[in-house]
Amino acid sequence: MSLTSRVNEDVVYIYVEGNFDIGCYDQFNKALNENLNTSSKFVIDLSKASYMDSSALGMMLLLREKLGGQSSKVEFTNVNDEVMRILCDAKFDQLFTINS
Amino acid sequence: MPSILIVDPSYSNRLYLKLTLKKAGYDVFEAKDGEDALNQFNQFHPSLVITEIDLPLLSGQSLVTEIKSLSEETFYPIFVVTNATNPELIQEILEAGADDFLQKPYPEKLFLAKISSLLRNLDFYNDLIKSKELVSSLHSSLELEHKSAERIFEKFVHGPRKEVPGLKTHISSASIFNGDVFLSSISPAGNVVVLLGDFTGHGLPASIGAIPVAEVFYSMVRKGRTLKEIASVVNEKLLLILPVHVFFSCTVIQVSPRHKSAKVLNAGMQPLIMIDDKTREVTEYRSTCLPLGITPSESLGLVLSEVALEGHEQFILYTDGVVEAMNCDGELFGVSRLVDALLNTEGLDIQRLVTDSQNFCGSEPFMDDVSIIKLSVDDIFKAQFNEILEAVNERIPAPADWSLFYCLGIHVLKQNENPIESIIDAMMGVQSLVNFKEDFHIILSELFSNALEHGLLKLDSTIKQKENGFIDYLNEKKSSLRGLEDGEITIEIKHAPLSAMKGRVHFIVSHNGDGKVDFDLGQSVSDKVFSGRGIKIIKSLSDEFYFKQGGAQVEAIYEWECSLHAS
Numbered sequence: 001m002s003l004t005s006r007v008n009e010d011v012v013y014i015y016v017e018g019n020f021d022i023g024c025y026d027q028f029n030k031a032l033n034e035n036l037n038t039s040s041k042f043v044i045d046l047s048k049a050s051y052m053d054s055s056a057l058g059m060m061l062l063l064r065e066k067l068g069g070q071s072s073k074v075e076f077t078n079v080n081d082e083v084m085r086i087l088c089d090a091k092f093d094q095l096f097t098i099n100s
Numbered sequence: 101m102p103s104i105l106i107v108d109p110s111y112s113n114r115l116y117l118k119l120t121l122k123k124a125g126y127d128v129f130e131a132k133d134g135e136d137a138l139n140q141f142n143q144f145h146p147s148l149v150i151t152e153i154d155l156p157l158l159s160g161q162s163l164v165t166e167i168k169s170l171s172e173e174t175f176y177p178i179f180v181v182t183n184a185t186n187p188e189l190i191q192e193i194l195e196a197g198a199d200d201f202l203q204k205p206y207p208e209k210l211f212l213a214k215i216s217s218l219l220r221n222l223d224f225y226n227d228l229i230k231s232k233e234l235v236s237s238l239h240s241s242l243e244l245e246h247k248s249a250e251r252i253f254e255k256f257v258h259g260p261r262k263e264v265p266g267l268k269t270h271i272s273s274a275s276i277f278n279g280d281v282f283l284s285s286i287s288p289a290g291n292v293v294v295l296l297g298d299f300t301g302h303g304l305p306a307s308i309g310a311i312p313v314a315e316v317f318y319s320m321v322r323k324g325r326t327l328k329e330i331a332s333v334v335n336e337k338l339l340l341i342l343p344v345h346v347f348f349s350c351t352v353i354q355v356s357p358r359h360k361s362a363k364v365l366n367a368g369m370q371p372l373i374m375i376d377d378k379t380r381e382v383t384e385y386r387s388t389c390l391p392l393g394i395t396p397s398e399s400l401g402l403v404l405s406e407v408a409l410e411g412h413e414q415f416i417l418y419t420d421g422v423v424e425a426m427n428c429d430g431e432l433f434g435v436s437r438l439v440d441a442l443l444n445t446e447g448l449d450i451q452r453l454v455t456d457s458q459n460f461c462g463s464e465p466f467m468d469d470v471s472i473i474k475l476s477v478d479d480i481f482k483a484q485f486n487e488i489l490e491a492v493n494e495r496i497p498a499p500a501d502w503s504l505f506y507c508l509g510i511h512v513l514k515q516n517e518n519p520i521e522s523i524i525d526a527m528m529g530v531q532s533l534v535n536f537k538e539d540f541h542i543i544l545s546e547l548f549s550n551a552l553e554h555g556l557l558k559l560d561s562t563i564k565q566k567e568n569g570f571i572d573y574l575n576e577k578k579s580s581l582r583g584l585e586d587g588e589i590t591i592e593i594k595h596a597p598l599s600a601m602k603g604r605v606h607f608i609v610s611h612n613g614d615g616k617v618d619f620d621l622g623q624s625v626s627d628k629v630f631s632g633r634g635i636k637i638i639k640s641l642s643d644e645f646y647f648k649q650g651g652a653q654v655e656a657i658y659e660w661e662c663s664l665h666a667s
């Protein structure tokens with residue numbers, strides 16, 4: 001797994017490759033803390049993510065909380081079927097904007 | 101300052117070394133032969149020993165061997181500074197355990213640099229030993245804590261409870277402390293309630309939340325609370341105590357042998373599976389609401405699925421360990437393989453399922469973090485005459501004449517969204533009919549919400565049939581209630597004894613709004629129409645049902661009998 005981030009104006013793009021799990025936590029936390037105060041939106045690009053486990057879902061809740069509970073500031077994009085199923089089973093579509 | 105022992109038979113060599121080292125700030129001891137060196141070493145425990153190879157009484161090599169054998173637990177660096185040029189001699193003393201060597205003559209700077217490098221190694225070594233000791237003491241205290249926690253956990257979460265019929269379980273020991281929670285009990289009305297859930301993450305933080313969940317579950321089931329209430333309270337409690345990134349996914353089933361029905365809640369888990377043992381038909385109940393502990397209960401979207409039971413159904417609940425088992429190609433075992441594995445066995449064998457999942461992994465590691473529960477409706481239905489009856493064997497006191505009257509004015513209606521629970525509690529306070537409490541709750545809740553939503557607020561229940569209509573309807577209800585200026589709902593509950601074991605309860609709910617609670621008794625009620633469903637449920641539960649004053653007053657009559665379960 002790996003997690004990289006890129007900032008474009010005030011939008012943070014986070015790219016996840018492979019399994020999105022607890023192994024991404026440090027990189028995720030770094031991207032989050034570096035950009036939290038200067039960014040208006042986080043876009044999580046999952047085009048290369050093969051899988052997402054519950055600790056990754058937990059990270060998303062952390063992100064949501066740090067952005068003041070405003071889910072509109074977090075967007076998932078390029079979500080494949082497998083990951084979409086995981087997000088929908090957890091009903092995270094109620095909390096976040098998810099684009100396939 | 102570190103102390104250094106110099107061992108050299110030559111006085112001038114010792115003097116030179118002593119002066120050089122003292123100038124560099126070290127404390128110095130000296131010895132002229134091997135035995136003297138050993139004595140001084142034992143007495144002063146210097147940080148470093150500098151020795152010549154050729155020594156009187158005890159050779160340099162023996163000295164090294166002796167010192168190293170004394171110091172298994174600690175590290176005493178030995179530095180050989182020698183006139184010897186024979187490489188074999190040097191090789192031997194190094195093999196005996198000496199840490200470094202220098203041949204005379206040497207530049208003083210090099211000598212001092214080697215000394216400080218050896219002392220630096222000593223520091224590293226000591227730090228390492230300290231951390232090792234710390235880790236090992238932490239480890240043993242953690243182990244002890246784990247053992248005690250496990251005992252408390254065992255007693256509390258998996259402790260004594262009513263024996264529930266129809267359950268087959270596979271719960272790996274690794275899963276208990278990994279955040280899997282399995283709870284089961286029987287409600288006073290004889291309903292079997294089973295919960296299987298999973299906290300995010302692993303280890304102690306994940307498992308600690310199980311304790312409040314178990315506490316709420318057992319106490320609320322015992323009091324005959326509804327699934328929805330139990331889920332809401334668990335949710336609120338977890339929301340309060342869990343860290344943001346930890347949440348609790350769970351599936352809950354309540355099987356009611358009396359009504360031949362079940363209620364299913366899936367909050368963020370993989371699909372719960374129901375297999376008809378006779379037709380082998382498979383139904384999946386997918387997650388309908390967020391996992392618990394994330395948002396307040398009112399925005400969870402708690403929706404239960406109602407299932408009419410034939411009696412051959414088997415429910416399969418599982419945590420994600422099985423379906424997330426991965427093979428060498430990175431493929432997941434998945435839900436469809438799980439269903440196939442079960443259907444391949446005669447009696448939907450869950451042990452075989454675990455084996456299949458393990459085999460699927462092949463040489464890849466199988467995380468033994470697996471809980472699978474099978475709940476057989478057939479066994480519950482068959483068991484009801486003995487086990488369930490025993491479990492709900494509450495003594496019902498002789499029935500008496502009594503009545504309760506509540507008048508809920510506009511302010512109370514606005515402040516208190518769900519007054520029914522406390523009214524039912526008040527009923528139980530007058531006469532404990534706890535075995536029928538769940539039925540009372542359903543009847544009174546339905547009557548009350550009909551009077552409020554259609555009588556006073558005049559809501560259009562066809563909204564509910566649209567997509568996302570349920571949420572729209574709730575929002576509509578909230579805003580109309582805020583805008584409501586006048587209105588009143590009265591609730592009257594009358595009880596009359598019929599015999600020592602039998603009684604009759606009248607629930608009369610009236611409102612003074614303009615809305616028509618247009619229940620036409622002849623109206624056909626389709627299962628898919630949410631609006632009519634409430635009335636259908638009341639009619640099925642109660643013995644008599646009347647509309648009066650054009651629907652402004654509704655009365656449901658419920659007859660209870662103590663031997664109801666056995667009939």
